[in-house]
Amino acid sequence: MQANVNGKILQLVQGDITRQEVDAIVNAANSGLRGGGGVDGAIHRAGGPEIMRQCRRLGGCPTGSACVTTAGRLRARFVIHAVGPVWHGGSSDEATLLGSAYRRSLEVADEKGITSIAFPSLSTGAYRYPPPAAAPIATSTVVDFIKGKTSINKVVFVLFNDSTYEAFCQALEQHLRQEDG
């Protein structure tokens, strides 16, 4: 699925984020930037040890925030390490922290003059955030950001499985319908 937002492209695709041809790939990181499984494991495996060397130098990144390194052997120029919240049932500020992780990633990308960026679905794997609750936050945060003045002209959400892809399509359609209405 693809949408046009103020002349900028927003795409939803299924696949592996490490294979995207974009300026920056967003990692679903932990606050220690220690690496791990899921997207994090795939990015470090594909990008090689230089990314972890830079993560160690950064020392960590708070939940709800995002920190940048170069991208080692990946096709992208940068990896933006975003730290989403662990799902604790929904009453521990998870929604605010998830929105903030997406927004900070976009701000960091904008500061670097990045034009294209790929996101995974933050927090919906090991951190157990339910995709139907996460998708409206992810899509509306990105749509609102790219409506404004920014170097970013293309955002791709790379969704790994059918149910997450469906949740993002539904959320984006609903957000765009509400804006039209």
Ligand code: AR6
């Ligand atoms: N490309 C795109 N999406 C993927 C890929 C991939 N290669 N691999 C998995 N996904 P997760 P989190 C999907 O667990 O929930 C790590 O250990 C996956 O199916 O990667 O934010 C970190 O070190 C799910 O939909 O991230 C942290 O400790 C989504 O990406 C912790 O997990 C996110 O799943 C972060 O957990």
